[in-house]
Amino acid sequence: MFLGAIDIGGTKTIVAVCDEKGNIIEMENFPTENGDWMVHFRITAEKFIQCVNKLQIDINEDLSGIGINVPGMVDENGILIYAPHQNWRDVHVKDYFSNYFKTDKIIVENDVNSCAVGEMIFGGGGHDFLWITISTGNGGAIIANGQLIRGNQSCAGEFGHLKVEFESPRKCSCGQYGCLEAHSSGTAIKEQFEEALLYDLNLKETVLNKQIKDEKFKIDAYGLSLLAREGNSVAIDIFTRTGMYLGRAISYGVNISNPQTVYLGGGIAESLDLILPAIIMELDKCAIEECGKVTICKTKLGYNAAIIGASALVYLQKDILANL
Amino acid sequence: MFLGAIDIGGTKTIVAVCDEKGNIIEMENFPTENGDWMVHFRITAEKFIQCVNKLQIDINEDLSGIGINVPGMVDENGILIYAPHQNWRDVHVKDYFSNYFKTDKIIVENDVNSCAVGEMIFGGGGHDFLWITISTGNGGAIIANGQLIRGNQSCAGEFGHLKVEFESPRKCSCGQYGCLEAHSSGTAIKEQFEEALLYDLNLKETVLNKQIKDEKFKIDAYGLSLLAREGNSVAIDIFTRTGMYLGRAISYGVNISNPQTVYLGGGIAESLDLILPAIIMELDKCAIEECGKVTICKTKLGYNAAIIGASALVYLQKDILANL
Numbered sequence: 001m002f003l004g005a006i007d008i009g010g011t012k013t014i015v016a017v018c019d020e021k022g023n024i025i026e027m028e029n030f031p032t033e034n035g036d037w038m039v040h041f042r043i044t045a046e047k048f049i050q051c052v053n054k055l056q057i058d059i060n061e062d063l064s065g066i067g068i069n070v071p072g073m074v075d076e077n078g079i080l081i082y083a084p085h086q087n088w089r090d091v092h093v094k095d096y097f098s099n100y101f102k103t104d105k106i107i108v109e110n111d112v113n114s115c116a117v118g119e120m121i122f123g124g125g126g127h128d129f130l131w132i133t134i135s136t137g138n139g140g141a142i143i144a145n146g147q148l149i150r151g152n153q154s155c156a157g158e159f160g161h162l163k164v165e166f167e168s169p170r171k172c173s174c175g176q177y178g179c180l181e182a183h184s185s186g187t188a189i190k191e192q193f194e195e196a197l198l199y200d201l202n203l204k205e206t207v208l209n210k211q212i213k214d215e216k217f218k219i220d221a222y223g224l225s226l227l228a229r230e231g232n233s234v235a236i237d238i239f240t241r242t243g244m245y246l247g248r249a250i251s252y253g254v255n256i257s258n259p260q261t262v263y264l265g266g267g268i269a270e271s272l273d274l275i276l277p278a279i280i281m282e283l284d285k286c287a288i289e290e291c292g293k294v295t296i297c298k299t300k301l302g303y304n305a306a307i308i309g310a311s312a313l314v315y316l317q318k319d320i321l322a323n324l
Numbered sequence: 325m326f327l328g329a330i331d332i333g334g335t336k337t338i339v340a341v342c343d344e345k346g347n348i349i350e351m352e353n354f355p356t357e358n359g360d361w362m363v364h365f366r367i368t369a370e371k372f373i374q375c376v377n378k379l380q381i382d383i384n385e386d387l388s389g390i391g392i393n394v395p396g397m398v399d400e401n402g403i404l405i406y407a408p409h410q411n412w413r414d415v416h417v418k419d420y421f422s423n424y425f426k427t428d429k430i431i432v433e434n435d436v437n438s439c440a441v442g443e444m445i446f447g448g449g450g451h452d453f454l455w456i457t458i459s460t461g462n463g464g465a466i467i468a469n470g471q472l473i474r475g476n477q478s479c480a481g482e483f484g485h486l487k488v489e490f491e492s493p494r495k496c497s498c499g500q501y502g503c504l505e506a507h508s509s510g511t512a513i514k515e516q517f518e519e520a521l522l523y524d525l526n527l528k529e530t531v532l533n534k535q536i537k538d539e540k541f542k543i544d545a546y547g548l549s550l551l552a553r554e555g556n557s558v559a560i561d562i563f564t565r566t567g568m569y570l571g572r573a574i575s576y577g578v579n580i581s582n583p584q585t586v587y588l589g590g591g592i593a594e595s596l597d598l599i600l601p602a603i604i605m606e607l608d609k610c611a612i613e614e615c616g617k618v619t620i621c622k623t624k625l626g627y628n629a630a631i632i633g634a635s636a637l638v639y640l641q642k643d644i645l646a647n648l
Contacts, residue, residue, distance in 0.1 A: 073614070128476040142580065144473045144480075151468070151582020152452040155614045158579040163572065163610045167491045176609065248487065252576040255482040256466065258475020285500065286487045290397070290479040 002057060004066030005310035006048055006097075007111065008032060010085040010136075013040070015048040017055055017063070018311035022122035024304060026051050034086045038096075045100045065105035067313025068093060069114045069306055075154050078108035107313040111306050112157065112265075113148055115299065116141035117316065118309030119263050123300035129259045131299070132159050134246070135266030137173070138181045144257055148316075160185070164248040183245040186268050189221035192238045203227075203234050225271045242268070243275030247282025254283070254291040265299040272298055326381060328390030329634035330372055330421075331435065332356060334409035334460075337364070339372040341379055341387070342635035346446035348628060350375050358410045362420075369424045389429035391637025392417060393438045393630055399478050402432035431637040435630050436481065436589075437472055439623065440465035441640065442633030443587050447624035453583045455623070456483050458570070459590030461497070462505045468581055472640075484509070488572040507569040510592050513545040516562045527551075527558050549595045566592070567599030571606025578607070578615040589623040596622055 003022070007014040009032060016027040028051055033040035048066075052059055059066075070093055072083030078094025093108045109117070112133050119125035120143050127146040133139045140159030142149040149156045160181035161174055169178030170188065182188055197204050197219070206227065210217045217223055228235035250262055264272060276296065283292045301308045327346070331338040333356060340351040352375055357364035372390075376383055383390075394417055396407030402418025417432045433441070436457050443449035444467050451470040457463045464483030466473040473480045484505035485498055493502030494512065506512055521528050521543070530551065534541045541547055552559035574586055588596060600620065607616045625632045 126476075140580075144468060144475070145471050147469050147471070149468045149473075149581055151615070152450075152584040153582055153614050155612065156468070156580065156582040158582070158612050158615060161612045162576055162579050166489075174612065176612075252486055253580060255486050256464075256480065256577060256580055257473060258477055258480040258482070260476040288479065288482050288485045288498065288500075290477050291475070291482060 002055075002063050003311035003314045004048065004052070004059070004063045005307050006044060006066065007069040007114075007307045007310050008040070008044065008071065009069075009111065009306065010071045013044055013047075014307045015044060015051050016307050016311065017051055017057070018308065020064075022118065022308045022311050024307065026055055027307065032086070037086070037088045037091050041093075041096050041100075045097065059101050060103055063103075063105070065107060065314035065317055066097065066101065066103070067114065067310040068097060068106060068108045069111040069310045070108060071111050073154050074108050074110050074113075076150070078106065080108070081154070105314070105317065107316055109310075109313050110139075110141075110154075111309070112139035113141045113150070114309030114313055115265055115301065115305045116143050116263075116309070117148055118301050118305060118312040119143075119299060120146070121312040121315050122308060123263075125263065125300070126260050128257070129261040129263060130159075130250070130253050130257070131263045131265065132246075132250070133266035134185060134264060134268035136186050138185050138266075140253075142253075142257055142259075144259075159249055159253065162249045162252055164245040180245060180249040184242045184249070186221040186266070189224055189238060189242055189268065190219065192241075193219055193221075193224045193235075196234050196238070200234055203232070206232060221268055221271070225274060228271075228274050236274070239271065239274040240278045243278025244282045246275060247279040248286055250279060250294075250296070251283055251286035251292070254287050254294050258291050259294060261295045261297065263297060263299045265301075265305050269298050326379075326387050327635035327638045328372065328376070328383070328387045329631050330368060330390065331393040331438075331631045331634050332364070332368065332395065333393075333435065333630065334395045337368055337371075338631045339368060339375050340631050340635065341375055341381070342632065344388075346442065346632045346635050348631065350378055351631065356410070361410070361412045361415050365417075365420050365424075369421065383425050384427055387427075387429070389431060389638035389641055390421065390425065390427070391438065391634040392421060392430060392432045393435040393634045394432060395435050397478050398432050398434050400474070402430065404432070405478070429638070429641065431640055433634075433637050434463075434465075434478075435633070436463035437465045437474070438633030438637055439589055439625065439629045440467050440587075440633070441472055442625050442629060442636040443467075443623060444470070445636040445639050446632060447587075449587065449624070450584050452581070453585040453587060454483075454574070454577050454581065455587045455589065456570075456574070457590040458509060458588060458592035460510050462509050462590075464577075466577075466581055466583075468583075483573055483577065486573045486576055488569040504569060504573040508566045508573070510545040510590070513548055513562060513566055513592070514543065516565075517543055517545075517548045517559075520558050520562070524558055527556070530556060545592055545595070549598060552595075552598050560598070563595065563598040564602045567602025568606045570599060571603040572610055574603060574618075574620070575607055575610035575616070578611050578618050582615050583618060585619045585621065587621060587623045589625075589629050593622050
């Protein structure tokens with residue numbers, strides 16, 4: 001049994017075939033064409049067929065289904081309601097690929113929801129957990145009672161827009177103020193790094209020295225994590241605040257759904273050691289005792305969480321679930 | 325088919341028999357004995373048997389089951405983990421009543437969770453909603469995908485301890501600061517009323533005049549609602565703040581689980597007209613657009629929500645669910 005997997009991301013698209021345990025057997029990635037969705041979907045479908053052909057297997061006979069991630073909200077009919085990065089609206093993703101591949105075993109899901117499904121099916125994630133991505137922006141997903149919680153309009157898990165600061169809120173790309181994404185995303189860390197450079201001459205000198213030694217050094221979240229690890233107090237402060245606000249958002253999530261684990265994915269999760277103490281301190285203050293005793297860790301799926309998650313979507317088909 | 329229902333509350337216990345649509349046929353209530361749980365359970369069991377006998381029916385033959393509410397956290401084995409008001413811990417509720425009534429059709433649940441189950445089964449509450457009680461304290465429950473979300477340690481739905489104020493937080497009975505319960509419960513309203521009386525001589529005079537005309541007038545949330553309805557600005561301000569903080573907590577809930585409806589129960593829900601404008605204004609600021617378009621209304625079950633909810637628990641038994 002093989003699982004088809006397609007991950008259409010904001011900048012990159014991946015097509016893959018996995019075995020029944022979510023191990024990637026064949027994979028290819030290429031840039032996402034952000035213009036006409038139909039142009040990009042056609043390229044994607046052809047790349048996927050090439051991927052399948054390399055393995056000398058047949059889409060209809062050898063694949064149990066094809067899971068497809070899209071970077072936006074998806075309704076229960078596999079329609080992409082809105083993808084902010086591409087500005088795609090009301091795209092009939094399931095219909096398009098069903099027609100192209102001549103199969104009805106197409107499952108379309110939001111990319112973060114897929115990561116959570118992957119964590120449950122292949123990562124041993126358990127029956128009750130949160131999945132939060134900390135990357136350019138923040139997203140989230142909830143598994144409760146062993147099921148993905150999609151909500152009434154498929155918008156559940158919007159952790160990035162939980163309000164975590166009311167007195168000195170930063171403006172968020174969504175137009176509101178004080179969102180987690182405005183305070184604790186890769187973008188927020190980069191912005192705070194840039195702001196600190198405006199008033200802190202010591203930091204500016206440190207960065208200039210860094211850039212002389214290493215021309216790849218960038219003023220971004222990764223660059224700041226290098227400074228924090230060297231003991232730079234401004235960098236440590238920014239990561240501590242990032243963790244504190246994440247702790248607030250997580251406290252809302254754990255008080256509401258009482259998960260066993262919170263999995264963190266996305267680039268900033270690689271700096272978990274820099275933010276975890278502040279997360280835990282804020283959880284101690286903000287979560288009720290029983291709910292605050294939650295395990296917080298990086299995704300077990302690693303860097304390929306999204307494409308592995310896409311392959312896991314195949315297991316959400318009812319006939320397959322019944323045979324699990 | 326009849327449904328047995330027992331609601332053991334903090335101050336009052338109700339026993340009832342309902343028809344299959346949750347209509348109360350026979351009911352009796354009596355004070356909760358807050359000492360030894362076994363003494364109170366025995367009284368409760370005997371009162372329930374009297375209730376059943378009045379209808380000349382048999383517990384085992386005519387009841388599809390007996391739903392029992394307790395005022396605390398309950399695990400999946402029907403064990404009451406902790407009831408703060410009575411200070412009962414690790415009470416084997418299901419075992420006790422199963423032995424007493426000689427039936428295994430006993431379903432034990434936290435009282436607010438029961439209200440939510442009742443709203444789903446008898447109130448037409450839908451598949452995705454939140455249920456928040458605003459009374460002496462605040463509690464909550466979540467229905468998602470048509471299921472009650474209990475969480476990993478049966479502690480899901482702790483809306484009362486979501487943090488809604490970080491700069492000027494009020495101390496909560498839980499020991500933490502800034503909880504919804506510390507800002508937007510019946511107790512919080514009463515406390516703010518008392519505080520206002522300390523510095524506002526006009527309010528003090530208004531209250532004294534009220535008490536001369538009506539000796540039943542009390543300095544509590546209900547008393548304050550009477551003043552607010554007469555246009556008293558201090559009273560209106562307190563209810564507006566109450567609504568604002570509720571709006572914050574609801575924004576966390578809707579961004580996380582994207583429900584269709586938020587049902588409010590408990591005494592303060594009777595003053596929904598006084599708090600709803602502030603709830604909606606805060607939701608506009610704090611919830612993402614799609615999730616903020618949620619209906620906020622009073623429970624459809626009315627004053628008897630808890631005992632009707634207890635009867636609805638009977639439907640959670642797997643064999644009955646399968647036949648629904």
